[in-house]
Amino acid sequence: MEFPKDLKYTMEHEWIRVNNGRGVVGITTFAQDQLGDVVFVELPKMDAQLSQGGTFGVVESVKTVSDLFAPASGRVTAVNKNLETQPELINADPHGKGWIIEIELSDPKELDKLMDADQYAKQCENEQ
């Protein structure tokens, strides 16, 4: 399983890739594998204010519904509209084309609370 080193991870299996004060957010390879075929993604509105740990959307596979939790606080600056017609991108490329939102971080220090790739890999091992 893939755990890219340039990402930070939440307990709830989201990842965030930070660049110049903005973070792109998605769900991990492990998460999409557990969910199975993703068939619906409920996205937040542009400019919505998220707080770290709060829900910002929903991802549904054939069998289950799962909330999405914000890895960090901030304003939504982009949503991946492709997911409306191709939710399967989350399965096919969870760390790339299956990204979900981009946020402008309001408090970059919050990122210290997240896990790095090695810590997250260990968590997944324990959950399996």
Add this chain to the structure above:
Amino acid sequence: MVPFAGWSMPIQYAGVIQEHLAVRDGVGLFDVSHMGEIDLKGEGARALLQNIFTNDVGKMGDGSILYTLMCTGEGGIVDDLLVHRFAEDHYFLCVNASNTEKDFRWIKDRAGSFEVEISDISLKTAQLALQGKHAEALLQPLCDVSLEDLRYYHFKKGKIHNNDCIISRTGYTGEDGFEIYTGWGQAEPLFRRLLDAGRAWALKPVGLAARDTLRLEMGYALYGNDISDATGPLEAGLGWVVKPGKGEFIGRAAIAREKESGPARKLVGLALLERGVPRPHYRILQDGEPVGELTSGTFSPSLNKGIALGYVPRELAAPGTRLDVEIRNQPVAVEVVTTPFLPSRVKK
């Protein structure tokens, strides 16, 4: 693997959508050994079954299969099941896994004056289902009976790969195909043999999740979801398996009363008109007011949209009626549609 009715079941192998589409476009193999089997033998078998089933067992010939309900005196559904007739004095039933013990007890308790031996053979009997348009071509070279003349809802005894089997032309998918009963210990070698032979047909093993999406696209009721002892046959749209003309049976009077007044609500198919995935127990709304509840719901891989079954008041049951389903506190538009949601391709 997930727990289901006391069994550990494969929910999916490679992925529910590709497994689902393999059955619709080619062929898939299910291990449904969790299903219960009950054997009835004796001179009184037929009369007992006539007394406890709503459908007419009296018209069955040897080697035929009948879908029926077993009802309470109040007309609630104890189970829906398949009856297989070996001979006038010998039948076997295929019942829902979660109901096996209840059914066995129900039948035993009502067998008093009938001369019949009743055995729960669930733990001696494995069941595989081979479903899809390539099923016959795949299976024929492996078995010693002709499948070409095996009609829908009929079965033959035969050997597959030297194992004694009952091969029936039935299924829970809406595709042509077979359900194969064999000895408990034969299930794994038979499953592997079929997987092996299926390579030429791109056969896929199929789990419980796709079994549910396949049956729901056909509008087939699932016991425990869409029907139960709290639902009657008529409101569930299963009046066609109730034959009051055959004589007395348990539940007959209650079902007759239900027919006279007309069921107050009906189980209908609902297709989403917007994006979203309907799930069991979501509320059905009309102008914001709750009018019913979904009993089954899923994303349909064949239609690429949400589909569901649910009970609505009879005046809202006509196809074309616009309603809403409440998904996470938001109304999502749905339309009442006729089931099956897509045409069945069983071999009639």
